Amino acid sequence: MSGFSWVSLVCALVTLFVVVLCSTYGKKMTKLIPFIIGILAGYAVGLIFTLIGIKTGNANLMIIDFAPFKALVADGVNLKTFVAVPEFSFLNAIKGVKEFNASYLATVAVAYVPVALVVFAEHIADHKNLSSIIGTDLLEEPGLHRTLLGDGVGSMVGAVFGGCPNTTYGESVGCVAITRNASVATITTTAFMAILISFVSPFVAFLDSIPGCVMGGVCITLYGFIAVSGLKMIQKVDLEDNANLFTVSVILIAGIGGMAMAIGKVTLTSIACALILGIIVNIVLHAKKGAEDKE
Numbered sequence: 001m002s003g004f005s006w007v008s009l010v011c012a013l014v015t016l017f018v019v020v021l022c023s024t025y026g027k028k029m030t031k032l033i034p035f036i037i038g039i040l041a042g043y044a045v046g047l048i049f050t051l052i053g054i055k056t057g058n059a060n061l062m063i064i065d066f067a068p069f070k071a072l073v074a075d076g077v078n079l080k081t082f083v084a085v086p087e088f089s090f091l092n093a094i095k096g097v098k099e100f101n102a103s104y105l106a107t108v109a110v111a112y113v114p115v116a117l118v119v120f121a122e123h124i125a126d127h128k129n130l131s132s133i134i135g136t137d138l139l140e141e142p143g144l145h146r147t148l149l150g151d152g153v154g155s156m157v158g159a160v161f162g163g164c165p166n167t168t169y170g171e172s173v174g175c176v177a178i179t180r181n182a183s184v185a186t187i188t189t190t191a192f193m194a195i196l197i198s199f200v201s202p203f204v205a206f207l208d209s210i211p212g213c214v215m216g217g218v219c220i221t222l223y224g225f226i227a228v229s230g231l232k233m234i235q236k237v238d239l240e241d242n243a244n245l246f247t248v249s250v251i252l253i254a255g256i257g258g259m260a261m262a263i264g265k266v267t268l269t270s271i272a273c274a275l276i277l278g279i280i281v282n283i284v285l286h287a288k289k290g291a292e293d294k295e
Helices: 006-025 028-032 034-056 067-072 090-096 102-134 139-160 170-179 184-197 201-209 212-232 242-256 270-294
Strands: 261-263 266-268
Touching: 006 028, 006 034, 006 212, 028 034, 034 170, 034 212, 067 201, 102 139, 102 170, 102 270, 170 212, 242 270, 266 270
Parallel strands: none
Antiparallel strands: 261 266
């Protein structure tokens, strides 16, 4: 659907308030899975509207697309309908590259090196946030060198199976902050469960059918937590010092304002621009301040 829809708004608000209420007033188990409960609640409301729309012939009420389920049973119901192995595209990608010459490698490097800088910043920020949540400095123990190595190995393993590069994600940090569950065993178990359930076709079809408005309701809480977690990092920063004040303001305005630029085939996103500008401003201002202090 395009444009404003009050049905979408209702589903988004239901999702939002269910997540907030479960996270704030729920019992132990409810507080661990507020997002799942919120998505299911929003989906249920969307399903009711969709069924009413089908019954009355009102297309504006049909916000859930059942096409993924229809495609699932298009060839009949059998084992493949319920269990499917995804296509691992790494070997096909290798075949598509005729030769790994210097020009090809240089193009890849120019395209991805700036992205790596953004990932480094995100990695450090996420671990600082997690450190504040669990009360242990993760940059010291197990150490930044080990966590970055884990990021790199994860990206390489994911690439072998044709997946996207892996890194720490603010969304995951937001989940930890809301649920207050930072157990390594829990997260590892959840990761394996996520891998296994991705082979279950009906579950994948269900995910494909979740309306954008439902996910939007979840994202309001999730990205709000990420933003607040970022602000918590500068609580102890002396913003009376203009050097710190301008560094923070440049990062906020460039990031929130959506500043982006393209250099040839390489596009710097707003996050990358905010990062680069922040680093430059910080170096310039603190270099000047350091010289003044020596005098």
